[in-house]
Amino acid sequence: MGLLRLGERGLQSASNNLNFVYCQANRPAYAQANYIMKRRTAIQQILILAGGVVLLPSCLQSSGKASIALSHLDMTLDQEQLLAEVTETILPKTDTPGAKDLKLHLYVMKMVDDCHPEEERKSFLQGLKNLDAYCTDAYGMNFSGLTPIDRERALLAISNKTQELPEGLNEFYQIVKNRSIDGYLNSEYVMKNLVVWELVPGRYNGYFPVKTAKING
Numbered sequence: 489m490g491l492l493r494l495g496e497r498g499l500q501s502a503s504n505n506l507n508f509v510y511c512q513a514n515r516p517a518y519a520q521a522n523y524i525m526k527r528r529t530a531i532q533q534i535l536i537l538a539g540g541v542v543l544l545p546s547c548l549q550s551s552g553k554a555s556i557a558l559s560h561l562d563m564t565l566d567q568e569q570l571l572a573e574v575t576e577t578i579l580p581k582t583d584t585p586g587a588k589d590l591k592l593h594l595y596v597m598k599m600v601d602d603c604h605p606e607e608e609r610k611s612f613l614q615g616l617k618n619l620d621a622y623c624t625d626a627y628g629m630n631f632s633g634l635t636p637i638d639r640e641r642a643l644l645a646i647s648n649k650t651q652e653l654p655e656g657l658n659e660f661y662q663i664v665k666n667r668s669i670d671g672y673l674n675s676e677y678v679m680k681n682l683v684v685w686e687l688v689p690g691r692y693n694g695y696f697p698v699k700t701a702k703i704n705g
Contacts, residue, residue, distance in 0.1 A: 552565050552566070553565060554567070554568045554597065555568060556598065558597065558598075559602070560601050561597065561600060561601045561609060561612075561613065562613070563597065563613070563616075567617075568593065568594075568597065569632075570616065571593045571596065571664070572593040573631060573632050573639070574593075574619070574661075575592045575664060577636070577639045577640060577643055578643070578668050578669075579592065579668055579669070584682075587668055590672065592667075592668050592671045592672060592675075595668075596663075596664055596668060596671065599667050599671075600612050600667065608663065610656070611656040611660060612660050612663050612664075614656030615655075615657040615658070615659055615660020615661065616660055618654035618657050618660075619631055619657065620632075621654060622642070622646070622654050622657060623642055626642065626645070626651075627641075627642060643661060647661055647662075647665075
């Protein structure tokens with residue numbers, strides 16, 4: 489009985505499809521033209537929508553927002569680039585990749601956004617905003633314009649609090665330094681190339697030579 493019903497439904501569906509094709513083929517010319525125009529309009533709208541979705545990330549960047557999604561931090565693209573220069577000063581490129589190569593500034597941003605309490609997030613942003621003003625007062629130009637040596641001196645002075653600092657600047661530096669080191673040590677590059685890791689540390693060697701043991705008694 490079930491197969492018979494399925495057969496009836498299949499015949500009915502085929503009949504409906506044939507009726508649709510017949511009706512489309514015998515529609516008046518003006519009706520067919522109207523149908524084609526509606527279909528073309530729908531296709532154009534879909535293509536426009538798809539193009540807008542593709543261009544959305546670049547539009548967000550051009551608006552000055554950070555390149556990654558953040559839930560709590562409100563950072564601009566300029567601030568993100570400044571943070572990248574700070575992390576690169578802490579972990580510069582030598583014969584191994586530096587902080588910018590490993591994109592540690594993005595790691596710092598994401599960790600502060602996800603894992604730090606609100607008070608520390610505020611200090612992080614305040615310190616980041618005050619960094620350029622501090623460097624301009626102390627060295628005559630903003631952080632990005634300093635030489636690598638002057639950048640190191642600036643961060644060292646901030647770390648040691650050798651003078652009165654703007655609000656949040658020392659807290660900002662400590663967060664960035666700790667998170668940069670954490671991100672570097674846990675990066676794919678370090679784990680694959682610098683860390684010698686064994687699934688089961690240690691091994692048994694039954695042929696290892698030992699001195700003859702003397703047993704009393």
